[in-house]
Amino acid sequence: MYEFDIFLPTSVDDAVEKAGEDQQFLAGGQTLIPTLKQRLAMPEALVSLSKVAELRGICRGDDGALCIGAMTTHANVAQQSDFPALAELADGIGDPAVRNRGTIGGSLANNDPAACYPAAVLGTAATVVTNTRRIAADDFFTGLFETALEEGELITEVQFPIPDSAVYAKFVQPASRFAIVGVFIARFGTDVRVAITGAGENGVFRWAEAENALADRFQSDALEGVGLGDVDILSDIHAAEDYRRHLVTVMTKRAINRLCSQ
Amino acid sequence: MPLISLMINGQERAAEVPANRLLVDFLREDLEMTGTHVGCDTSQCGACVVHMDGKAVKACAIFAVEAVGQEVQTIEGEADADGNLSALQQAFKDQHALQCGFCTPGMVMSAADLLAQNPKPTEHDIRTHLEGNLCRCTGYHNIINAILVASGQDPTVPA
Ligand code: FES
Ligand code: FES
Numbered sequence: 001m002y003e004f005d006i007f008l009p010t011s012v013d014d015a016v017e018k019a020g021e022d023q024q025f026l027a028g029g030q031t032l033i034p035t036l037k038q039r040l041a042m043p044e045a046l047v048s049l050s051k052v053a054e055l056r057g058i059c060r061g062d063d064g065a066l067c068i069g070a071m072t073t074h075a076n077v078a079q080q081s082d083f084p085a086l087a088e089l090a091d092g093i094g095d096p097a098v099r100n101r102g103t104i105g106g107s108l109a110n111n112d113p114a115a116c117y118p119a120a121v122l123g124t125a126a127t128v129v130t131n132t133r134r135i136a137a138d139d140f141f142t143g144l145f146e147t148a149l150e151e152g153e154l155i156t157e158v159q160f161p162i163p164d165s166a167v168y169a170k171f172v173q174p175a176s177r178f179a180i181v182g183v184f185i186a187r188f189g190t191d192v193r194v195a196i197t198g199a200g201e202n203g204v205f206r207w208a209e210a211e212n213a214l215a216d217r218f219q220s221d222a223l224e225g226v227g228l229g230d231v232d233i234l235s236d237i238h239a240a241e242d243y244r245r246h247l248v249t250v251m252t253k254r255a256i257n258r259l260c261s262q
Numbered sequence: 263m264p265l266i267s268l269m270i271n272g273q274e275r276a277a278e279v280p281a282n283r284l285l286v287d288f289l290r291e292d293l294e295m296t297g298t299h300v301g302c303d304t305s306q307c308g309a310c311v312v313h314m315d316g317k318a319v320k321a322c323a324i325f326a327v328e329a330v331g332q333e334v335q336t337i338e339g340e341a342d343a344d345g346n347l348s349a350l351q352q353a354f355k356d357q358h359a360l361q362c363g364f365c366t367p368g369m370v371m372s373a374a375d376l377l378a379q380n381p382k383p384t385e386h387d388i389r390t391h392l393e394g395n396l397c398r399c400t401g402y403h404n405i406i407n408a409i410l411v412a413s414g415q416d417p418t419v420p421a
Contacts, residue, residue: 006281006327026325033284033323034305046282050328075317095394096375097308100317101324175306177393 001037005045012054012156016131018047019152025049027071027106030098055105055156058082065127065159070105077104085166089116089184092170094177105155108140111147111203113234114178118204120168121158123184123195129157143202163188165262169255171198171247173238180239181247183255190215194252199244201232210252219260220253266326270295271339285329286310286321289336297337297367301396308395311368311375312336318375320394337367340374350374350412357417359408361399369395373409382413 006026009015019025024043026032035041049055055071058080066083077090078099093099093107093116107117108128121128121137128135131154140148149155163186170182179198186193192214194207209229213222228245235241266288267276277292289295289312298321301309310321313335340348347355350370360366369392376383376391383391388409389402397405407417 001282001284003280004282006325008327029323029325029328030305030320033325034303037303048325048328051331095308096372096391097311097318097320097394098305098323100314101319 002039002042004036004043007045007047008051009047009049010051010053012052012131012154015047015049015052016152016154019154020045021151023047025109025154027109028073028102029106030094030102031106031110031112049105049154061159063161065161067157067159068104069157070108070155071103072105074099074102074104074107083160083162083166085163085168085184085186086120086160089120089168089170092116092168092172092177104158108158109147109149109155111141111143111145112178113144113200113203114173114176114180114182114198115204116168116170116179116182116197119179119182119184119195119197120160121195122204122206123168123193124160124163124166124186125193126161127159128155129159130155138206141204145203161188165259167255167259167262169251169258171251181244181251183248183251185214185252185255185259187218187259192218196248196252199231199233199248201234205231207231207248207252214256218256220256223249223253223256264327266330268326268329268334269332270334271336272333279326281325281327283326284322285312285324285326285334288326289321295336295338299364299367301364301368301398306394306396307365308368308372308392309365311371311395313371313375316378318372335371337371340370348374350377350409353408353412354405357404357408357411359401359404361401365395365397365399369397369405373405373412376409377413382415383409385410385419 007018022044026046026048055069057069061067074090074093126137128140166186168184170179182197184195194210197204209226233241263278299309301307305323312321315332403419406419
């Protein structure tokens with residue numbers, strides 16, 4: 001590995017202060033460290049968040065939201081029982097060793113187009129809290145590996161409103177365990193939100209046409225003839241565009257059927 | 263270069279290493295504890311699995327400095343001081359759960375992690391828990407049998 005420094009701050013203030021130009025925050029490292037090995041990223045220094053205790057933990061906010069610290073591992077999210085669909089999503093990320101180290105904040109900051117968490121965050125209209133502000137999910141994901149985060153801005157917490165019911169259905173890429181297509185559906189009263197990961201060329205997106213159809217009638221056949229609009233769909237060695245497009249509908253129907261049979 | 267001092271298998275071990283030393287290189291190169299293997303450069307094979315504070319992690323995807331203050335357990339800590347194999351290691355041996363043995367340290371450490379949480383795992387539990395451990399010799403059936411036997415169950419997977 002090329003030479004670089006690693007800082008180990010113990011508080012958010014200290015971490016933000018240490019993060020200068022050409023430096024990068026290191027969360028769980030399950031994506032960033034392999035990326036560094038291949039020199040696909042070459043920061044001059046890393047600011048490891050592993051010793052910042054205030055970034056870990058799960059609690060319920062005054063408004064009932066589930067508040068998850070940015071450095072909370074997938075394994076810990078999988079263990080909470082307040083939001084079962086989110087626990088199930090976290091339990092399907094990577095493998096057990098990855099889940100013991102990888103974090104929700106790291107996943108969101110990276111915004112991989114096939115990552116699972118972005119679907120839950122967008123699907124529930126969660127709020128991403130940083131050291132400087134609160135960012136609504138609809139404003140957070142801005143493109144492929146792109147987010148609304150500014151240089152040196154650090155995610156501290158994610159606040160999930162807990163839906164009346166929710167489900168995550170993932171068609172898994174068996175080697176990486178990322179989603180070829182992942183569908184997160186959340187119901188709040190009569191409102192339905194549908195977020196799709198794995199499929200969009202610009203990363204996670206809301207499937208507005210499906211949301212409208214399902215708000216009228218929450219049945220899988222309500223999706224008959226409902227198209228994906230003008231979203232650009234990914235095509236790669238794992239799945240071609242038309243296949244992925246088809247899979248979005250199939251997985252959304254499976255998700256609905258699972259919710260209806262609960 | 264910073265002096266990094268870690269608790270490994272209950273003993274304090276220290277070395278002066280560059281700040282960006284991976285835990286797995288710290289173990290293998292600096293401490294000459296070569297039981298933990300490196301099977302890939304992409305953090306996908308699981309040959310490097312060790313425990314940190316009792317949880318399975320990939321030593322190739324953690325920096326040694328990040329492990330300071332935590333308890334690291336490696337494959338070298340599985341057998342007792344006299345070299346007697348642990349029940350899990352003995353079961354791997356008895357069930358012929360290794361061919362070349364390259365994946366074995368990671369398999370054993372992942373299996374130990376599973377048994378610590380789930381003392382009587384089903385075949386499905388075992389397969390799911392070993393998702394991140396790849397065996398190039400593809401001897402998975404015997405590995406699963408070994409873990410069944412180590413947890414006091416019958417080896418049910420046909421070899
Ligand atoms: S060496 Fe392959 S996962 Fe660590
Ligand atoms: S025994 Fe050879 S890689 Fe598993």
